[in-house]
Amino acid sequence: MTLPLPGPVLEALSRITSRGHEAYAVGGCVRDLLRGIKPHDYDICASCAPEEIHACFAGERMIDTGIRHGTVTVLLHGMPLEITAFRADGDYSDGRHPDSVRFTRSLAEDLRRRDFTVNAMAYRPDKGVTDLFGGRQDLRNRVIRCVGDAEARFTEDALRILRALRFAAQLDFTIEPSTARAMRALRGRLQLVSRERVAEELLRMLRYPAAPGILNAFPDVFFAAMPDFPPEAFAPGISALRGLPGGDPALALAALLHACEDDALRRCLTSLRPSKALEAQAVQLAGNCREPLAQAEVPLLLARLGEAQTGRLITLQRACGLLTEEEAEQRALRVRDALDKGLPLTLRQLPVTGSDLIALGFSGPAVGRALEALHRLALTEGLPCEREALLRRAESMRPAEPPLS
Ligand code: ATP
Ligand code: MG
Numbered sequence: 001m002t003l004p005l006p007g008p009v010l011e012a013l014s015r016i017t018s019r020g021h022e023a024y025a026v027g028g029c030v031r032d033l034l035r036g037i038k039p040h041d042y043d044i045c046a047s048c049a050p051e052e053i054h055a056c057f058a059g060e061r062m063i064d065t066g067i068r069h070g071t072v073t074v075l076l077h078g079m080p081l082e083i084t085a086f087r088a089d090g091d092y093s094d095g096r097h098p099d100s101v102r103f104t105r106s107l108a109e110d111l112r113r114r115d116f117t118v119n120a121m122a123y124r125p126d127k128g129v130t131d132l133f134g135g136r137q138d139l140r141n142r143v144i145r146c147v148g149d150a151e152a153r154f155t156e157d158a159l160r161i162l163r164a165l166r167f168a169a170q171l172d173f174t175i176e177p178s179t180a181r182a183m184r185a186l187r188g189r190l191q192l193v194s195r196e197r198v199a200e201e202l203l204r205m206l207r208y209p210a211a212p213g214i215l216n217a218f219p220d221v222f223f224a225a226m227p228d229f230p231p232e233a234f235a236p237g238i239s240a241l242r243g244l245p246g247g248d249p250a251l252a253l254a255a256l257l258h259a260c261e262d263d264a265l266r267r268c269l270t271s272l273r274p275s276k277a278l279e280a281q282a283v284q285l286a287g288n289c290r291e292p293l294a295q296a297e298v299p300l301l302l303a304r305l306g307e308a309q310t311g312r313l314i315t316l317q318r319a320c321g322l323l324t325e326e327e328a329e330q331r332a333l334r335v336r337d338a339l340d341k342g343l344p345l346t347l348r349q350l351p352v353t354g355s356d357l358i359a360l361g362f363s364g365p366a367v368g369r370a371l372e373a374l375h376r377l378a379l380t381e382g383l384p385c386e387r388e389a390l391l392r393r394a395e396s397m398r399p400a401e402p403p404l405s
Contacts, residue, residue: 001128003033008079009042013124015056016083022047022107023083024122030129031118034139035171044083045122047105053083069101086110092156095192108132115153115160116167117145142173150182158189162201162225165218169208180218187224198225199272206253209246212238228267233259236320243319250278251312254285255319262287281309288313292322298334299379303345310335344378344385347371351387352394360391361398370397 005013005025016023023046029039046053053072054062061075070085088109090100104110107122107130114120117135129136133147144164146153154161161183168175175183190198202225205211215222216238223229240255253274257265265286269279284305293301293313302310311332318328344350352374354367362370374394378385383393 002125003030003123003129005033005123005125006042006079008076009044009081010125012044012057012074012076012081012083016044016046016048016053017124019048019052019056021052021056022086022124024107024124024130026111026122027114027119030121030123031135031139033123034121034129034136042079042081044081045086045107045110046083047086047107049103050085053085070103087113089113089156095155095158095189096194097157112147114147115157115163117147118143118167118171118173120147138176142171143176144168144171144173144179145176146179146182150179151186154182154186154189158186159193159197159201161187161190161221162193162198162205165214165221166201166205169205169211169214172208172210175214175217183218183221187221190221190224193225195271195273199274202226203249203253203272203274203278206241206256207247207249209244211246211252212241215241226268226271228264228271230260230264233257233264239321240316240319243321244315248312249274250281250285251316253278253282254289254312254316257282258286258289258316258320260286281312284309285313285316289316289320289322292327293317293331295327295330295334296380298331299338299343299381300376302335302338302343303375303379307335307339338379343381344375347375350375350378350390351385352390356391357394360394362394370394373397 009025013023013025023044025042026045027043029042032039050067050070050072057074057076063073065071065073065082070087072083074081074083085103086105086107086109088102088104089098090102092098111120111122111130111132117133117138120133121135122130138145144167146160164175164179164183167173219234222234223231236259237256240258241252244251244255257268260268265283269283274282288305298310301313305313314323314328314331314335317323318325323331350371352371354371357367357370374383374390377383377393378390383389
């Protein structure tokens with residue numbers, strides 16, 4: 001069987017083999033090529049030590065990504081390739097990292113330390129696919145299964161428990177029963193995983209449409225990873241997540257968290273530590289998901305949140321059941337209509353300024369208040385957004401003259 005490896009990968013393989021070593025494409029790229037999907041990157045494993053990998057690529061740009069772990073990144077014709085010496089991991093005493101790594105000449109040993117059967121296949125054009133653990137069959141059956149004994153593998157490295165969930169969501173696979181049992185049994189070991197890695201896997205997982213189904217099948221594993229998540233917010237979170245189109249991290253995060261009270265929301269976000277932008281978006285969406293958005297409020301919300309967030313909020317409210325399908329459509333149409341009409345989304349777009357109001361006799365905080373009231377009227381089309389009409393209304397809002405004494 002021939003897999004379509006890109007030119008730079010083929011060249012890297014032949015540069016290593018021509019110096020008398022073995023080299024294979026390995027891991028996620030083999031898995032994805034076998035599924036007929038374009039890999040997003042290519043990993044290579046080689047039977048030689050990292051110094052020898054260097055020698056194979058003399059003159060090319062290289063970064064010692066993890067020289068201690070035997071990984072060198074080579075930039076070949078513009079393509080970054082991670083090339084790792086065959087490795088066999090030593091004992092894991094911290095439940096997360098091997099105490100030592102040993103380089104080996106055996107491909108089988110290198111494949112045996114990998115997490116799941118579908119991730120433990122190697123390929124080179126002259127030999128075809130090396131599949132020692134039934135990875136191809138598991139791909140056909142759409143199953144995530146540990147290489148070797150699941151309990152032992154999750155005991156070595158608890159992050160693999162979350163990786164199993166993430167790959168199940170990413171590939172839309174199920175988790176093989178003994179692997180699933182071991183995940184549940186060893187979920188307490190997730191405490192050994194740093195919050196950053198937990199967050200990375202969970203946030204990554206949320207991007208995939210299959211995530212709600214997987215999380216729902218493993219609530220106890222989810223709670224072990226996210227001890228701050230209030231149990232009563234789980235079912236509404238999963239149900240909202242299910243109603244989403246997928247692929248939008250801010251929306252997914254807000255859906256999952258929307259039923260958390262403010263302080264729980266804070267604590268969950270503190271432990272997930274999404275990027276600042278993602279956090280701000282998710283908080284704003286979750287915070288505006290307490291009551292249904294009224295049709296008349298749409299332009300005001302658009303002015304406050306902007307087009308993208310307003311669109312997301314409508315989708316989220318639909319997914320949470322706050323809006324019906326029809327109501328959500330009406331809200332979305334109102335957004336389009338407001339944008340088409342060029343309603344004044346910011347105060348600066350209002351054809352009346354503070355100076356106009358001062359000229360009319362307003363002063364102090366009354367100026368700002370009157371501007372905002374006019375803005376609101378123009379946005380909700382209680383008034384046409386025209387200077388004359390707005391000024392006339394402003395006159396009628398002018399505070400009464402203080403009585404002469
Ligand atoms: P993706 O398409 O998501 O990048 P991937 O399979 O390339 O998937 P990576 O996290 O990039 O996933 O890891 C590369 C390979 O390294 C995996 O396919 C797997 O063989 C191995 N691997 C990574 N992390 C672990 C781990 N914690 N335990 C065992 N093997 C691992
Ligand atoms: Mg990868």
